[in-house]
Amino acid sequence: FFNSAISACEKGREWQKALQLCAEMGRSKVESNTITCSAAISACEKGHEWERALEIFSSMVQTKLELNTVTFNAAISACEKGGSWDKALQLCDVMAKSIVKCDEVTLGASISACEKTGEWEKALKLFRDMKQSKMELATNPLNAAIGACKKASQWENALQLFSAMIQCKLEPDWRTYSAAISSCTRDGEWEAASQLLSLMLLTQVESNAITFNAAISACEKGGEYQKA
Numbered sequence: 001f002f003n004s005a006i007s008a009c010e011k012g013r014e015w016q017k018a019l020q021l022c023a024e025m026g027r028s029k030v031e032s033n034t035i036t037c038s039a040a041i042s043a044c045e046k047g048h049e050w051e052r053a054l055e056i057f058s059s060m061v062q063t064k065l066e067l068n069t070v071t072f073n074a075a076i077s078a079c080e081k082g083g084s085w086d087k088a089l090q091l092c093d094v095m096a097k098s099i100v101k102c103d104e105v106t107l108g109a110s111i112s113a114c115e116k117t118g119e120w121e122k123a124l125k126l127f128r129d130m131k132q133s134k135m136e137l138a139t140n141p142l143n144a145a146i147g148a149c150k151k152a153s154q155w156e157n158a159l160q161l162f163s164a165m166i167q168c169k170l171e172p173d174w175r176t177y178s179a180a181i182s183s184c185t186r187d188g189e190w191e192a193a194s195q196l197l198s199l200m201l202l203t204q205v206e207s208n209a210i211t212f213n214a215a216i217s218a219c220e221k222g223g224e225y226q227k228a
Contacts, residue, residue, distance in 0.1 A: 018043035034066045041074040050082030057091075067098070073105045080109045080116075088113040089122070104130070108141040115144040115151070123148040124157060127164075137168050143175045150183035158183035159192060174206050 018040045037060050044053035057075045060067060072095045079088035092110040095102060107126045114123035123145040130137060142165050149158035162180045165172055172180075177200045184193040200207060 034068060038071045038074055045074050045078035048082050050078040050084050053078035067100060069100055069103055072100055077109045080113045085113040085116040104135045111141045112144040115147040118151040120148040120152040120154050139170050146179040150179045155183040155189050
């Protein structure tokens, strides 16, 4: 009963009810299991309650309940979405040292956390892990990895990731182009920025002021005022 009820709360984004049911389980002396706790963590994730999610995760560790991929993914995603990016990456490291296997969700959320913290080297490593494990690649994790490189002024790595996206037959969106062009801006790589902007226009990708401003800024920093 409790497993299905908590899972229903998770799907309905009713994290408070999920926690109430967990408390009722304790009062009724019904033992929690991996399914119950994972669903409760996932409910907290959807409710942006990362601290509650970590409390449940910690209780699972203390009571030696089995931790699986779903458990870790829910906890990592809860921290990433809740803005606790350092905690998300810490959980990713714990998972890497355990016997639990990462999947696309794990690495996607972890790369997103890397973007927020500017840990571009870790983002690149996680992307390589995804490729080596032959996981299905998606635009959003790659956008996050490019964003991490942008923040660290790693324009060459950002462009390598952009090329990898094309090779994987993924379609760059305006976020991809904005991040890649912005990464070129910081070092005045106006030629690369201009080429990216031309490609974006050629492929008719939706553009916005952010993208054009980044390209103009790259030209200005590169001393190419006529191009700007």
